Amino acid sequence: MSARTVVTGLGVVAPNGLGTEEYWKATLAGESGLGRITRFDPSQYPSTVAGEVPGYVAEENIPSRLLPQTDHMTRLALTAAEWAIEDAGVDLGAIPEYDMGVVTAASGGAVEFGQRELQNLWDRGKEYVSAYHSFAWFYAVNTGQISIRHKMRGPGGVLVTEQAGGIDTIGHGRRYVRKGTPLVLTGGVDAALCPWGWVPQIATGLLSTVTDPERAFLPFSADASGYVPGEGGAILILEDAEAAARRGARTVYGEVAGYAATLDPPPGSGRPGLLRRAAEQAVADAGLDPTDIDVVFADGSGVPELDRAESETLAELFGPHAVPVTAPKSMTGRLLGGGGALDVASALLSLRDGVIPPTAKVTAAAPEHPIDLVTEAREADLRNALVLARGYGGFNAALVVTRAG
Structure with missing residues (x-):
């Protein structure tokens, strides 16, 4: 085993x-997927805009035997996992089952499935509750279903750190690889677009109430008004670099070079947040200096005070306007457990193609944000990318990915 962990499938x-x-x-x-919610009637709620995955037909992607026992979230995760495995070109049958692990992220589980079955219990009686409810709602269900379907019996886990989770799982996946598991499927896919998943987010006071999808989610903008939730995410295949080379991996997107996580002190403590420490430690873990980072994929919450804290952190770490910063989640919404993983996938694609995606719908950073915000796709020579995520409750995560070759 080598000390290097590479991404071979997305x-x-x-x-x-x-x-x-x-x-x-x-x-x-710069094409956005945000719009008025269609998965349920949002008219009674103050927030009505979300990012919904379009055109997905479960019956075309999921075996019929799995349909009764899976939520929309898990179906999306199973599909993304299948695509990642195909993209990696890996023959799972040629790898011992205990040499493959799975670790995914979740924010709160399959809430749509849970809401439906609890409604059946309350409205119709216990005999109308699906037996699959015993596990289908659970926050670890994506890890479980993927593991079972692909006979991945090695190390498994689930991280419940909200938006930070998609990065945390990749950090943990790298740890599994370093400990001797040749292949780990990791990342996150989330979906909580139902009343049971919507109301808790409204209760945070962080959601945008703007009804125009073009103006609802504007990270680092003078018109920022809160965040817009979305569904979806990304699944990644991590492999030991030597093992990937031995099997002749057809694609290596990049290396997971550095990772760190911190937890902010309690609100009202008077102590500063620890996002900067996470970023610094991830860069150091990669064996790099801040001057080596070519682009930052920001958390970009769209909440003015949180955006200000992040932009100030970046200015302190790199210098004002010193490194390009982007938040492509302006086109998808914040995907909870899937958001960090999707940003990592975007960073790897940026390194591959030498282009930074835009923070769409934002024309310029507000004056209080001392950052070089990318608002149109920008070509650049990219070697190292820093990806940041913050989860509700004070979770911070940072990941450094480096270009292949």
Whole structure:
């Protein structure tokens, strides 16, 4: 085993594209997937805009025997996992089952499935509750279903750190690889677009109430008014670099070079947040200096005070306007457990193609943000990317990915 962990496969399901290349094409073109919610009637709620995955037909992607026991979230995750495996060109049958692991992220589980079954219990009685409810709602269900379907019996886990989770799982996946598991499927796919998943987010006071999808989610903008939730995410295949070379991996997107996570002190403590520490430690873990980072994929919450804290952190770490910063989630919404993983996939695609995707719908950073915000796709010689994520409750995560070759 080597000390290097590389990404050999990507599977993306996003509000602006099904499949990695469709998503990437739309993202570089600045095409948004945000719109008024259609998965339920949002008219009674103050927030009505979300990022929904379009055109997904479960029956075309999921075996019929799995349909009764899976939520929309898990179906998207199973599909993204299948695409990532295909993209990696790996023959799972040639790898011992205990040499493959799975670790995914979740924010709260399959809430749509859970809401439906609890409604059946309350309205119709216990005999109308699905037996699959015992596990289908659970926050670890994506890890479980993927593991079972692909006979991946090695290390497994689930990280519940909200938006930071998609990065945390990749950090943990790298740890599994370094400990001797040759292949780990990791990342996150989330979906909580139902009343049971919507109301808790409204209760945070962080959601945008703007009804125009073009203006609802504007990270780092003077018109920022909160965040817009979305569904989807990305699944990645991590492999030991030597093992990938031995099997003749056809694609290496890049290396997971550095990772760190921190937890902010309690609100009202008077102590500063720890996003900067996470970023610094991830860069150091990669064996790099801040001057080596060519682009930052920001958390970009769209909440003015949180955006200000992040932009100030970046200015302190890199210098004002010193490194390009982007938040392509402006086109998808914040995907909870899937968001960090999708940003990592975007960073790897940026390194591959030498182009930084835009923070779409934002014409310029507000004056209080001392950052070089990328608002149109920008070509650049990219070697190292830093990806940041913050989860509700004080979670911070940072990941450094480096270009292949």
